[in-house]
Amino acid sequence: MLLFIPARHPDIYRYTTMRLSKVSFRYRRRDPFVIQGADAELAPGDVVELTGVNGAGKSTLLRLLAGLSRPTKGTIGGRPAVVGFAPDRFPAGQPFTVAAYLRHVSRMRGGARWEPWAERLHMEHLLDTPLGELSKGGGHKVGLTQALMAEPGLLIMDEPFAGLDAATRAVLPGLATEVAGRGGIVVVSDHQGGLRGLPALRHWTVADGRLHEPSSPAPPPVSPPDELVTVAVRVPAGELPRFLARMRGEGYPAREIEESAR
Numbered sequence: 001m002l003l004f005i006p007a008r009h010p011d012i013y014r015y016t017t018m019r020l021s022k023v024s025f026r027y028r029r030r031d032p033f034v035i036q037g038a039d040a041e042l043a044p045g046d047v048v049e050l051t052g053v054n055g056a057g058k059s060t061l062l063r064l065l066a067g068l069s070r071p072t073k074g075t076i077g078g079r080p081a082v083v084g085f086a087p088d089r090f091p092a093g094q095p096f097t098v099a100a101y102l103r104h105v106s107r108m109r110g111g112a113r114w115e116p117w118a119e120r121l122h123m124e125h126l127l128d129t130p131l132g133e134l135s136k137g138g139g140h141k142v143g144l145t146q147a148l149m150a151e152p153g154l155l156i157m158d159e160p161f162a163g164l165d166a167a168t169r170a171v172l173p174g175l176a177t178e179v180a181g182r183g184g185i186v187v188v189s190d191h192q193g194g195l196r197g198l199p200a201l202r203h204w205t206v207a208d209g210r211l212h213e214p215s216s217p218a219p220p221p222v223s224p225p226d227e228l229v230t231v232a233v234r235v236p237a238g239e240l241p242r243f244l245a246r247m248r249g250e251g252y253p254a255r256e257i258e259e260s261a262r
């Protein structure tokens with residue numbers, strides 16, 4: 001399976017809008033269309049959650065977006081030059097350990113650094129494991145690392161939360177935000193709502209071959225400024241990171257402040 005679409009000039013495509021125009025796809029002539037007449041735009045910085053029942057066509061649509069399959073009808077334009085694709089099942093048939101495989105992909109990517117991603121995705125303990133012996137979650141981590149290491153302008157993740165340990169699941173929304181924050185487009189199929197906390201998350205759903213973008217759930221009401229209050233809380237220094245993470249996780253803009261000398 002091709003996991004990367006090679007590129008020479010990643011930066012020139014960073015800020016393009018992708019357009020799907022009347023995209024239809026079927027696997028074989030005479031088969032029914034899996035995707036029918038999909039029209040959509042993806043702007044730089046968009047993060048999209050893709051849902052649909054099993055067999056609805058999510059993986060098929062993701063492969064079309066990534067350029068791994070070509071539309072039977074219609075066009076997809078404006079695809080960023082560097083595409084990172086993390087598949088739902090990592091291909092295990094290659095005779096490499098994880099580290100050897102990532103070094104190999106790195107060479108293909110002109111020396112892209114994989115080590116920081118391996119660290120952030122908590123996979124140091126897997127580096128000497130042969131690809132064929134990885135668990136589902138371990139395979140996902142390798143797939144995510146190879147997708148992220150080249151700083152993709154388009155990052156596609158197919159069910160990335162499935163099988164991941166809790167610590168690594170918690171890292172993914174931040175990674176998606178980083179890619180989007182530098183102008184990339186992120187599209188993620190996800191049954192588990194792992195990205196739901198992200199502001200401005202777009203929702204796509206595939207049903208009966210049709211791509212819909214239901215209006216997003218209404219954002220939580222914002223209090224007018226005169227209802228906001230600032231509170232100071234003293235916590236033991238050792239508990240600060242956990243406390244800040246918890247507050248931020250609940251949506252409060254918590255930060256550490258220096259206490260003035262008394």
Ligand SMILES: Nc1ncnc2c1ncn2[C@@H]1O[C@H](COP(=O)(O)OP(=O)(O)OP(=O)(O)O)[C@@H](O)[C@H]1O
Nearest residue numbers: 027028034052053054055056057058059060061088
């Ligand atoms: N290589 C293939 N050849 C023929 N048909 C295929 C192929 N891959 C998928 N299909 C069919 O296309 C349809 C959509 O499959 P797809 O894997 O895209 O769905 P999905 O929404 O990702 O499902 P799931 O949630 O189970 O992963 C299904 O009917 C499936 O059987």
